[in-house]
Amino acid sequence: MKQKELLIIAVSIFLTIVAWVSIELYKVRTSEVVGQPITLPKVGNHTIDINVLERLREKSQQ
Secondary structure: OOHHHHHHHHHHHHHHHHHHHHHHHHHHHHOOOOOOOOOOOOOOOOOOOHHHHHHHHHHHHO
């Protein structure tokens, strides 16, 4: 390849990347961060069976 061909390829790649970054920046600036309110998950009430913990403690000591 000649130097002129390499220069044309390098310039085209550079311009493509500049266009790509510009488009992405435009998308970020024009898009809304949150369009709808956020709904939080509901946390249920859980109970722990202490007998299981005692059995595990007994097994680990044996």
